[in-house]
Amino acid sequence: MPRPGSAGLGDLAQPMLGNGGYDVTHWDLDLRFTDDLSAYGATTQVSARATQALSRFDLALVGGGVDAVTVDGLTATWTRTATELQITPPRAIQAGTPFRVAVTVHKPVVTVASVWTSRSVTPTIARQDDWVETSFQPSGARRLAAFADHPAQKAPAAITLTAPSRFNAIANGELVGSRRNTTTTTRTFRSAEPLAPELLQVIVGRFGVLRSAGPGGVRLRHVVPRGRARAVAPGLRIVSRGLAFLQARLGPLPLRQYGVVAAPVIAGGELESQGLTLLWGRGLTGQGLSWGYDGTIVHETAHEWFGNSVSPRRWTDLWLNEGHATYYELLWGDAQGELGLDRTMRQIYERRAGSLLARYGPLAAPHGSPWGPGLSPFSNLVYEVGALALYALRLEVGDDTFTRIERTWVARHRHGVAGTDDFIALAGEVAGRDLGPFLRPWLEGRTVPPMPGRPDWKPAARA
Ligand SMILES: [Zn+2]
Structure with missing residues (x-):
């Protein structure tokens, strides 16, 4: 029936994200900007396989106007809630059957200023002057167009951008086609690797693409606004050094191509948009690096392994993204002689971990973010205590075993989806003993466990 x-x-952290009843096998986004970049039309085509017989199913969509909805080319009926587009196909879809849904919407591009000044505007697609960028984590893609907007529903993707020809445009993946129309240019990008909508990046503006060979055979592709190549060169060198640093510890980058966007403005913070990391252009200058921006560069690059290639099963597994990215950021700082890993970990352990756990914990079931609406899982907890839990694991099992756990984790779940229980099981398998009794208090408790080998470390008495 x-x-x-x-x-x-x-998802406990984001209950309405993602949609049940089908697995996404491919998605396709076609974005068409107006001449002044103030608005767009978007068509998403989601190819999926039904995991149950479906009389109706949902995609996520917030705001904008819906122009058309089809299922396998036939007009479908639809209704909307605040966050869902409920689609009724002309006939029920049988379990196991592939189907394709296409949704066309139109929306304005919000201004960066409105993102900054309004607490109600969550990151999505934003514009400042002649520059458009996207920032979707964790739930902004549904503000762009209709998506199955959850990292566990990632799939290979194609992104087609039509923008006025006076601008350049780029998205995740490889450029596979470019066509000049009367006043616009249409470019198509293809990501053979699964891409989560939250990691989509779309840039339109006046920029050049700098291509070069990177470490480990990675092809570099950086997006640099016109006239800024010399200024951001120091930061781009750190990108290459960071890539080499991470590959030496984690194995090959999970992508053949990687690059950063030296954005003139950041609407919603840096973002590890897949293969095309959104960074703040000023941070990439010599001055930015003197402020310590190199750590941010390495942090965001580490997400290509943790969060992008190995996607969280649920947003409650976010510590696996942010704890790892923060850990390798600190490890990089340690290797540069900037700040000692042990000292930083001790500070977090003694001064902050207790209050972060009490306020936003447990680590693998975070809640109550100060940064996002509702039950956003983002807070300092997942970054700082996430890194601390990994550091504790390293002290517990030793450096060699810890390195093998990390390398096995990113290799086994490459371009896959994995969660906290998977990590506990894999760590135990590599270490040759059950690590649940050690890890679960760190991940599921709201107080600070003892730090192995550091009996003199004392968490603050007050939580
Ligand atoms: Zn991060």
Whole structure:
């Protein structure tokens, strides 16, 4: 008996994100900007396979106007809630059957200023003057267009951008086609690797693309606004050094091509958009590096392994993204002689971990973010205590075993989806003993466990 697919995946941190009843096998986004970049039309085509007989199913969509919805080319009926587009196909979809849904919407591009001044505007697609960028984590893609907007539903993707020909445009993946129309240019990018909508990046503006060979056979592709190549060269050199540093510890980058965007403005913070990391252009200058921006560069690059290639099963697994990225950021700082890893870890352990756990914990079930609406899982907890838990694991199992755990984790779940229980199981398998009794207090408790081998470290008495 066909029945509706669930409206969300039941993610504790983001209950309405993602959609049940089908697996996404490919998605396709076609974005068409107006001449002044103030608005766009977008068509998403989601190819999926039904995991149950479906009388109805959802995609996520917030705001904008819906122009058309089809399922396998036939007009479908639809209704909307604040966050969901509920689609009823002309006939029920049988379990196991592939189908394709296409949704066309139109929306304005919000200004960067409105993102900054309004607490109600969450990151999405934003514009300042002749520059457009996107920032979607964790739930902004549904503000751009209709998506199955959850990292566990990532899939290979194609992104087609049509923008006025006086601008350049770029997205994740490889450029596979470019066509000049009367006043616009259409470019198509293809990501053979699965791409989560939250990691989509779209840049339109006056920029050049700097290509070169990077470490480990990676092809570099950086997006640099016109006239800024010399200024951001120091930061781009750190990108290469950071890539080499991370590959030496983690194995090959999971992508053949990597680059950063030296953005003139950041609407919603730096973002590890896949293969095309959004960074603040000024941070990449000599002055920015003197402020310590190199750590941010390495942090965001580390996400290509942790968060992008190995996607969180649920947003409650966010510590696996941010804890790892922060750990390798600190390890990089340590190797540069900038700040000692042990000293930083001790400070977090003694001064901050207790209050962060009490306020936003447990680590693998975070809640109550100060940064986002509702139950956003983002807070200092997942960054700082996430890194601390990994550091504790390293002290518990020793450097060699820890390195093998890390390398096995990113290799086994390459371009996959994995969660906290998977990490505990894999760590135990590599170490040759059950690490649940050690890791679970760190991940599931709200107080600070003892630090192995550091009996003199004392968390603050007050939580
Ligand atoms: Zn991060």
